[in-house]
Amino acid sequence: MPKRVAFAQLSSCWGCDQSLVDLHLRLLEVLPQLEIKYWPAVVDYKLSDLERLPKGSLHVGFVEGSCRTQEDVHLLEVMREKSQVLVAWGSCSCYGGVQGLANQWSIDEAITRKFLKADTVTDPRVPDENVPGFTDHIVPNPDIVPFELIIPGCPPTSDNIYDAVVALLTGKPFDLPDRTVCDECPREREEKHIKEFHRTYEGHIDPNKCLLDQGYLCLGFATIGLCGAQCPSANSPCKGCFGPPPSIKDHGAKIIAALGAITDMSPEELKSMFPDPIGSFYFTDYAASFISKIATAERSDTK
Amino acid sequence: MKSSTKMKSTTKSKTSKEQFEPRILALCCNWCSYAGADLAGTSRLQMPPNVRIIRVNCTGRIDPTFILDALYQGADGVLISGCHPGDCHYTTGNLKMRARFALLQNLLEEAGVDPRRIHLQWASAAEGDVFADGIRGMVERIKKLGPSPMRRGGK
Ligand code: SF4
Ligand code: SF4
């Protein structure tokens, strides 16, 4: 019997959907086993189609994106109500995603910047008709409703999604591994004493040696190994887009711990190398960090 | 016993800064600062009672997660006290802490959380007075900053 499933998009770039359809012909292996009840990314479903379903009638609900609008919160709650197994699909859904970086500012500052002050704006006005209101800050979905499973990644690879879907269809577990991107990376590494960091476009990258050893900030050591080390394999440092392995509580704290151990620089030099630690260390999971939660409390208090 | 609980409930409603007694976590290394804290105690140096000390073997063992988690759980400030540079029992643990601390300061500052809520000091086993001064300074700083946002009910 096919499983009833839904794929919902909250505020997101839809890259996770793209990664799913990138399965190409392998999609044909799983599609016959799925009874799709809601998937607006590919078929013209309406929210009411989802709302009409009986409670708990979906075997699996996939949620992509995070809650930037009140409408997103509503859709998330409906998905929770209808799904027996709810899956946080992609780093947006698991950790808040790139849009979580906006938690550095109040929503008013963010709206002013985007709609009134951005260089490309020619007709400055804040849209206020027929649009849902914004949420004050990004809260990771698992802090809003409970989830049975998370599949991190920005986006998760097609293989990750395939493995998760097959596990869900066959009732097998899909556990996140406690390995890192470094564990999957083929580059040769040495004892680290980093004296200087370079931007990715500076210098020539040796294709065989560890990027970190060469002074490029590669976050493979603090990032869960699920992607097959695809960025370092393509001569580009890992930006940490999959978030940390399950045993690490705070991605950026782990990165800071490691940088303290492998760098050979004065505190002043180190500070000047990382003027934007939030952007550098919490690319897709700032909203899930301790410091974002503290800063958010600070802001709502002084409002 | 009874009267003290009563006192608590009457002072609770007043929130002026004079009455704010900070809760500070101090992470001290076993070999220097914890011994220094001990010395401060046995020499009966006056120290404000706002600090809870946790002993670690070396400041190099302090995962930045401990510090951020403590602030998240409502500590008003976190003080880290270790051996002077060059004196680390494990050679360079304190230098690792110093580097981590520099990045943590950048992180707090960028996030909009006052970086003075965290502080790093050096105090050797013989410097009970330096340790006690450090604690007093920390308490004064945090009193000026006010309670942690996590305790102000602003969540
Ligand atoms: S996790 Fe990444 S790829 Fe997926 S929707 Fe969010 S931003 Fe896009
Ligand atoms: S730090 Fe980056 S380049 Fe080095 S081993 Fe880890 S993933 Fe590979």
Ligand code: SF4
């Ligand atoms: S290497 Fe890092 S940044 Fe690249 S896909 Fe993997 S986790 Fe993401």
